Amino acid sequence: MGPNTEESEQGEQGQATAIAWPFPGARPPAWLGLADRLRDLALIPALIAMGAIFSLTTSDFLTPENLLNVLQQNAVLGIAAIGATFVILTSGIDLSVGSTIGVAGVAASAVILRTHSIALGVVAGICAGVVTGSVLGFLIARFKLTAFVVTLAGLFFVSGLTVYLTRGETIGPLPFWLDNLVFRKVLGVPIAAVIALGFFVLAQIALSRTTWGRRVMLLGANPRAARVSGINTTFVTWSVYAVAGLFSGIAGVELVATLSAANADTGAPFLLPVIGAVVIGGTSLFGGRGSIARTGLGVLFLGVLINGLNLLGYQVYDQQAVEGAVILGAAAFNVFLHRREGA
Amino acid sequence: MQARFVRLTLAIVLFAAVALTACGAGNGGGAGSSTTTTIGVSFDILHEIRKAELKGIDDYAAEKHVKILFSVANTDASLQAQQIQNFISQHVNGIIAIAQNNDQIVASIRAANAAGIPFAAIDRAPSPGGQLVAQVTGNPVADGGLVAAYMGSLPKQLNVLLMVGALTDVNAIGRRDGFKQSAAAYPNLKIVQELPTNWDPTTALNGVTNALQAHPEINAIFDPSDYLLPSVVSALKSTGRFYPVGDPKHVTVVTIDGDNNGCGALKNKWIDADVATLVGNFGPSAIDAILAANQSTTPTTEKVVQINGLTLSQQNFAATQAQVWGCAIPPDAFK
Numbered sequence: 275m276g277p278n279t280e281e282s283e284q285g286e287q288g289q290a291t292a293i294a295w296p297f298p299g300a301r302p303p304a305w306l307g308l309a310d311r312l313r314d315l316a317l318i319p320a321l322i323a324m325g326a327i328f329s330l331t332t333s334d335f336l337t338p339e340n341l342l343n344v345l346q347q348n349a350v351l352g353i354a355a356i357g358a359t360f361v362i363l364t365s366g367i368d369l370s371v372g373s374t375i376g377v378a379g380v381a382a383s384a385v386i387l388r389t390h391s392i393a394l395g396v397v398a399g400i401c402a403g404v405v406t407g408s409v410l411g412f413l414i415a416r417f418k419l420t421a422f423v424v425t426l427a428g429l430f431f432v433s434g435l436t437v438y439l440t441r442g443e444t445i446g447p448l449p450f451w452l453d454n455l456v457f458r459k460v461l462g463v464p465i466a467a468v469i470a471l472g473f474f475v476l477a478q479i480a481l482s483r484t485t486w487g488r489r490v491m492l493l494g495a496n497p498r499a500a501r502v503s504g505i506n507t508t509f510v511t512w513s514v515y516a517v518a519g520l521f522s523g524i525a526g527v528e529l530v531a532t533l534s535a536a537n538a539d540t541g542a543p544f545l546l547p548v549i550g551a552v553v554i555g556g557t558s559l560f561g562g563r564g565s566i567a568r569t570g571l572g573v574l575f576l577g578v579l580i581n582g583l584n585l586l587g588y589q590v591y592d593q594q595a596v597e598g599a600v601i602l603g604a605a606a607f608n609v610f611l612h613r614r615e616g617a
Numbered sequence: 618m619q620a621r622f623v624r625l626t627l628a629i630v631l632f633a634a635v636a637l638t639a640c641g642a643g644n645g646g647g648a649g650s651s652t653t654t655t656i657g658v659s660f661d662i663l664h665e666i667r668k669a670e671l672k673g674i675d676d677y678a679a680e681k682h683v684k685i686l687f688s689v690a691n692t693d694a695s696l697q698a699q700q701i702q703n704f705i706s707q708h709v710n711g712i713i714a715i716a717q718n719n720d721q722i723v724a725s726i727r728a729a730n731a732a733g734i735p736f737a738a739i740d741r742a743p744s745p746g747g748q749l750v751a752q753v754t755g756n757p758v759a760d761g762g763l764v765a766a767y768m769g770s771l772p773k774q775l776n777v778l779l780m781v782g783a784l785t786d787v788n789a790i791g792r793r794d795g796f797k798q799s800a801a802a803y804p805n806l807k808i809v810q811e812l813p814t815n816w817d818p819t820t821a822l823n824g825v826t827n828a829l830q831a832h833p834e835i836n837a838i839f840d841p842s843d844y845l846l847p848s849v850v851s852a853l854k855s856t857g858r859f860y861p862v863g864d865p866k867h868v869t870v871v872t873i874d875g876d877n878n879g880c881g882a883l884k885n886k887w888i889d890a891d892v893a894t895l896v897g898n899f900g901p902s903a904i905d906a907i908l909a910a911n912q913s914t915t916p917t918t919e920k921v922v923q924i925n926g927l928t929l930s931q932q933n934f935a936a937t938q939a940q941v942w943g944c945a946i947p948p949d950a951f952k
Contacts, residue, residue, distance in 0.1 A: 339706040347699045442784035442813060446720040447744055453724055533694060534746075535720035537785050543693040584703055589663075590691045 316556060317571040321578060328582035335585055345467035346456065348577035350375075350525045350532065352470040352570065354544055355551045356477045357407075357521030359569040360514040362552050363481075364494045365561025366421040368518050370410060370428035371548050375541025377436045378403040378526025383445035383536040392452060399527040400520065406432055407519015408512070415511035429545075436538035446535025455531040466528060473524070478566040490514060494561025550601035551576050553608060560612045576600075654711070655684040656907060657704030659697055661717035661741075663689045664844055665876040666896055669942045670740060674713065674900030681904060694721040701725040705732045711750075711907030713900065715740045719787045723747045735910035735917075737903035740896065742787055751906030751920040755894040757788045760926040761795025763892045764839055764871045767928055769803030771889075775837035775869060777806060778828050780821065780849075781813045782841050789816070792841045792873060809835050814845060821845040825852035837869040843879035843891065843943070846872055850887060862886040862931055875929060877946035883934055890930035893941040898924055 329336040354371055361368045382399030386392060410428045414421050456466040481487035489510050493500045501507050525544070530536045555572025557564025579600065583593045658674060660667050671687065678685050686709060690697035694717045704712055705728060712729050716722035719741055726747025729736040737751040768775055779796060782789025793811070800806040809832050814821040829835055829852060840849050853859035853868060860866040863886065872879050875893025882888045902922050910917045929937050929944075938944040 334703075334707045337706065340703070343699075343702055343706050347702065350695070442815065444718055444720045444785045447723055447746055450724075450727060450746060453727075457728075529695060532724065533698060533718075533721040534724045535718065537718065539692075539785075540694060540721075543696065581703070584688065584700060585707070587686070589687075590689050590693075590696065594691075 314556075314565050314567045315571075317554070317568070317575055321571065321575050324575070324578055324582070328578070328585070332582070332585045335582055340581070340585070342462075342464055342467070344574075344577045344581045345470075346464035347581070348573050349456075349464075349466035349470040350529045351544060351547055351551060351577070352573040353473055353528060354522050354525035354548045355569045355573050356473055356566055357518030358548050358552050359477075359555075359557055359564065359566055360481070360490060361421075361518045362494075362549075362557055362559060363490050363561055363564055364511060364514050365497075365559070366414070366511070366514065367425060367549070367559075368407075368410070368515065369422065369425040369545065370406065370432055371518065371522050372542040372545040373429045373432035373436070374403050374406045374519055374522035375526040375529060375544055376536070376538050377406060377432050377541075378523040379530040379536035379540055380436050380440055380445055380538060382527045382530050383448055386448055386452075387445065392449075392455075396527050399530070400523040403519045403521070403523020403526060404516060405519070407522065408516040410519070411512040411515025414515060415508045433538055433542070440538055442538070444535050444537040446533075448530065448534045450534060452531045452534060456528065466532070469528070473521070474566055474570045477521075481566055486510070486513070491562055494558075494563075496562065546601070547576060547597070550597065550604075553601055554604040556604075556608075558612060559605065559608055653682070653684050654908065654911065655686060655707075655709045656711040656713060656904065657686045657701070657707070657709040658688070659701050659704070659712065659714040660687070660689045661697065661715050662692050665878070665943070665946070666842075666844065666874050666894075667715070669876070670715070670896045670899055673897035674904065677901040677904050681908065683904060683908070690717050692717055694718045697722070698725050702728060705729055705734060709734060710911055711735045711737065711904075713737045713739060713903045713907070716743050718785050719743045720785075735907045737906050739899040739903050740788070748916075749919045750910040750917050751903050751922065753899045753902040753920075753922045753924070755788070755896070756923040756925045757791025758795035758798070759923075760873050760892045760894065761792040761797075761839075761841075762799035763926055763928050764792075764873065764890075765796045765799035765803065765806065767871055767890045767892075767930060768837060768839070768869065769800065769806055771805070771869065773836075774805050775807070776809045776832070776834045777837045777839055778825065778832070778835045779808050779811045779839050780825070780841055780845065781811055783816045784813055786816065789841060796839055806837075816842070816844065818845060818848045821848035822852055825849055826855055829853070829856045829858055835868070838871075840870060840872040843872050843874040843876040846870075846878050846882060846888070850882070859887075862889055873926065874943070875927070875941045876943040878943070880929070880938065880941060880944040880946075883929060883931065883938075886931065890928055891941075891943075892926040892928050893943065894926050895924050895940075895942070897942050 334340055354375060358368055358371060378399040381402035382395040385398035386395030410424055413419050413424050456464065458465045460468045481490065489505050492505065493507055493510050497507060526541060529540060551572040552569050553559065554575050555568035557568055580593050583596060675685060686704065688700040690700060697717050701712060701714065712734055714722060716738060722743045723746040726736050726743060730748045735750040738749055739753045742752055742754050779793065781793045800808065810828050812824045812828055814824060825848065838849055840846055849870060858868050870888040871890045872888060873892045875891050879891040883891055906920050927940060929941050
């Protein structure tokens with residue numbers, strides 16, 4: 275028997291008294307290790323290289339205005355991807371992110387128009403996201419239903435419900451000064467990007483410095499060990515979907531502020547880029563390995579890629595093909611790493 | 618392992634970059650030299666009607682020595698906002714857009730206004746809130762009225778399936794409302810069912826099929842766009858209701874747009890009439906307004922142009938087809 279194989283002992287109350295790693299090849303999550311910190315930054319050279327290439331091929335890329343655009347344009351994607359990261363770290367998946375963004379945006383818009391209160395609208399949008407995530411998380415955690423199926427059903431149900439409630443119409447236009455939540459600059463940086471960055475920092479702290487965050491990582495790395503060690507895995511599983519709903523709700527509110535109106539379909543295009551950004555960033559689809567920081571770099575990578583292709587004159591169809599190829603490559607590398615480390 | 622990952626990623630990115638530059642870009646990036654007028658053109662989607670609109674823009678731009686930067690949002694409103702924002706950061710001299718959503722485009726118009734870039738809207742009228750130099754559209758209400766007028770002129774009772782586009786599209790709403798307003802004056806027209814389609818061919822196919830089965834008395838269909846015509850024809854065929862014009866069992870079909878599929882269907886006597894939108898004329902008016910705004914030292918007033926549709930029917934096909942842009946293109950949907 276190798277290291278980290280001490281048996282778990284049952285105390286008088288029947289609870290495990292030590293963390294057990296009884297399975298050959300099982301490793302504790304390396305969130306404290308230097309290796310993981312370096313892996314967090316692994317995408318930076320590629321990002322710099324890509325930026326250099328676009329700088330050489332189009333004069334419109336490396337301008338302050340364009341770079342700030344990239345930050346602002348990907349704020350919504352980034353905020354939604356934070357929530358998706360927590361889910362994927364537990365080896366789950368959330369296919370309802372686009373629908374949740376849509377319903378949150380619609381809820382926020384409807385409340386703002388009815389009450390003329392931005393604050394109430396923001397709260398309504400965020401609550402819509404949290405409720406959606408919480409319900410789906412409850413179904414997954416409590417009844418052990420497959421996350422793929424539950425969140426896929428959630429995608430259709432939430433989207434259909436939103437279309438029904440809005441009668442397929444756009445809710446808007448909203449007061450135009452709402453775009454101050456997006457475009458107003460703080461120290462020269464669009465406030466949307468500042469807000470997104472703030473959430474990234476808070477989320478990374480929550481993941482790496484809180485007990486809950488460590489439990490999320492452990493649940494993804496070794497669910498059995500997490501249960502044996504006394505962690506309430508049902509609660510942790512539910513909580514990551516609720517958190518994902520929270521961030522999708524925030525993203526929906528931010529999106530509405532950008533577009534000054536909302537409808538049921540507005541969030542739909544975000545599903546693939548959100549998951550893609552998490553995968554490209556290097557968070558493992560099998561759980562237990564990754565970070566919010568990596569997702570942030572993944573969001574930047576996708577944002578720079580699409581921006582550069584757009585400036586070069588490539589149409590959305592070409593961009594989607596490239597985006598899909600990059601995500602596929604990242605996912606394949608993800609699987610390759612997982613098999614190699616598990617061998 | 619970490620170093621190998623970095624090297625592999627770099628290699629992939631570099632290879633992709635070489636491939637990109639070797640294959641060449643679409644229509645090239647950048648706003649060009651300071652002496653070339655550059656106009657950013659943002660479309661919501663790309664299909665035959667949009668291709669005709671783009672051709673009108675490209676042909677006139679070539680005439681006026683204007684460079685066009687073109688982007689398509691693929692029905693994604695937030696992507697369209699990003700693409701227009703990129704045009705603004707590229708310091709184009711003007712922007713022409715077909716809004717994916719007439720409410721959500723207003724934020725982009727205001728952003729262009731703030732940057733001092735003239736903005737023209739074509740095909741779809743945006744909601745109020747932004748300053749346009751031109752708004753060049755069809756007249757969806759009048760076009761819907763022309764459909765009702767044609768149906769009403771037929772010497773038979775018509776039980777109509779009223780298809781509607783996307784409820785977020787001002788053109789769809791206008792065509793629906795125009796039809797209903799005009800149909801009220803014709804006692805031989807009765808609307809049996811309204812069918813929203815979200816401009817989605819699959820939704821249209823399923824909806825029309827279900828409607829024909831649920832309401833066998835339907836003997837007329839108002840299709841609000843030739844884009845959905847293949848779905849209508851497929852639904853008629855699948856329910857055994859597809860008969861050519863002149864057959865006693867023929868279901869009267871009238872559409873709007875005048876694209877190649879509509880013209881082809883008229884020629885083959887599958888449909889009765891098509892209200893053609895003269896989309897090729899949208900772009901030139903918009904370009905002229907942008908050029909005038911760039912040359913003016915005072916703020917220009919918004920030029921609003923509504924181009925009425927032209928009814929192409931079985932009765933006037935021979936004499937009128939030359940005026941319809943879609944009749945110059947071979948149909949691609951009907952084999």
